[in-house]
Amino acid sequence: MLDLQTRIATLKRPALLARAARFGVDDYRRDIHLRPILKTERLPRHAAALMQLLELEAEQESTRKGRAGDYRPARHVAVLIAILGEAQLMRATSLHSV
Incomplete structure (x- = not known):
């Protein structure tokens, strides 16, 4: 199994989704945005949150590709923003603990 960073x-997503997430x-803000997602x-630790977010994102991607009417x-x-944000926070936390 691949590690979280890998x-x-x-993740390969359409350019518009990726750009919106990077923007x-x-x-x-973890305490504001992660709770409703x-x-x-x-709130779980960063790695646990990332695992949950990656599962949610896979579901979103499947719904998008399936052209389901309930895709938002x-x-x-x-979810993509939260993944990127949690990854940044996890990297920053691990750098400070060294």
């Missing part, structure tokens, strides 16, 4: 680096990551009051691009972008 899984994130190998939004600067405003990502994961539908939880207690804004939700997909929010």
Whole structure:
């Protein structure tokens, strides 16, 4: 199984989704944005959050590719932003703990 950073680096999504996520990551605030995405009051650690987010994103991608009527691009972008934000926070945390 690939490590989290590799899984994130190998995500291939349409350019518009990827650009929107990169644009939004600067405003990502874990305590505000992650709770509604994961539908939880207690926030998990970064790695656990990333695992959950990657599962949610895979579901979003499957729904998008299946052209399902309930696909919401804004939700997909929010999940991608959270993935990028959590990855940045996890890297920053690991650099400070060394």
